[in-house]
Amino acid sequence: MSVEQLTLQPVSRVDGTVNVPGSKSLSNRALLLAALAKGQTTLTNLLDSDDIRHMLDALKLLGVEYVLSESKTECTVTGLGGAFSSGAALELFLGNAGTAMRPLCAALAASDVTVELTGEPRMEERPIGDLVEALVDAGADITYLKNPGYPPLKITGGQLKGGQLSVDGSVSSQFLTALLMAAPLFSEDTTISIKGELVSKPYIDITLDTMAKFGVTVENNNYQTFVIKAGQPYIAPATFMVEGDASSASYFLAAGAIKGGTVKVTGIGKHSIQGDIRFADVLEAMGAKIAWFDDCVVVRGAPLKGVDMDMNHIPDAAMTIATTALFAEGETCIRNIYNWRVKETDRLYAMATELRKLGVEVEEGHDFIRVTPAASLKHAAIDTYNDHRIAMCFSLIALSDTAVTINDPACTAKTFPDYFSRFATICHR
């Protein structure tokens, strides 16, 4: 871990407007589909962050041509009009980007390529076995280079048949997302059945919506089975505007709820396709005033009370509730979030450990976290475990009358490189 630290002094008032950068989930889906599509797609408001850079670097090595603007937020991709093909064996390093690793794994298994997919040490601990199993059933040739069930992987791709497939949905929705996006490359009609309880369901809506914008329709039978007819090519939509990132919006919305003032977040709005906009409903249930518009969400602070809620549908934004809870009256319980344990770090352990450093009482369950606010918070140096969201959600502690120190603040580069300077624009001392 880097020794760099950032200390945020107590903030007395929060007010202002923030435009959030483009959505990570949409940026990486749209880049992959633009690469597979027939024709040229210009993506606007693309996120410029580590996760997207890994996707862009991989596409370049796979021979996809694109022109990236100087700001790196506009990208014109010339699609391949079908699967990838590459003569030489390649190594694609994907950092810790789940939205690159899982979808590329499936698309490359169905392409004429020989590749190794590698990543950061934590990526080697993040499961991919359920996806690999489904792809192997579809005829794919994938081997584990280190531990069974985990990256790095060697993929010897080729035409896959599709047909009747099933995938476990209980660890990560990204496995289903990956299969869905690759299915139009299969030679036969494909039916995907879900085993177990499908987690993080709204991310499947993002996937289906993005596929539809690239001309592919999927029959969704109540999130239990999905049917993709063969012979549907991806067609470039000419332009694809990436919405602002709803998970990134959560920190600013929470700040307004805790300390507002009024905070307006632009780049997201009431029609956003991202499930994480439902984070604002949780703030509302806690007592904040929310106003929805086509192109922004406005929050006004009010006294907050704790909530006890299932947050499986918003796993990323739910982390922001764990620190917002410190400003509410009464305890807060965030439930059904087992898969926090297999993300950038074991987030249940990490959140519980770091909250306790502030003098807060926390119960870490197998799949829940219960937070009881303390009368006053202690100053602490928060370890961030190379997890952007831990760094960002603990910035909210500066809204108390205690300063907070964030270790390795640069870890926000995964999805939000300039987070701390944007946060500073709404904080007044």
Ligand SMILES: O=C(O)C1=C[C@@H](OP(=O)(O)O)[C@@H](O)[C@H](O)C1
């Ligand atoms: O498909 C996506 O874009 C994502 C799905 C979610 O992961 P899980 O499905 O693993 O919960 C989410 O946590 C991640 O940040 C992005």
Ligand SMILES: C=C(OP(=O)(O)O)C(=O)O
């Ligand atoms: C879980 C996350 O990332 P990934 O896309 O790598 O799964 C996240 O951004 O919180």
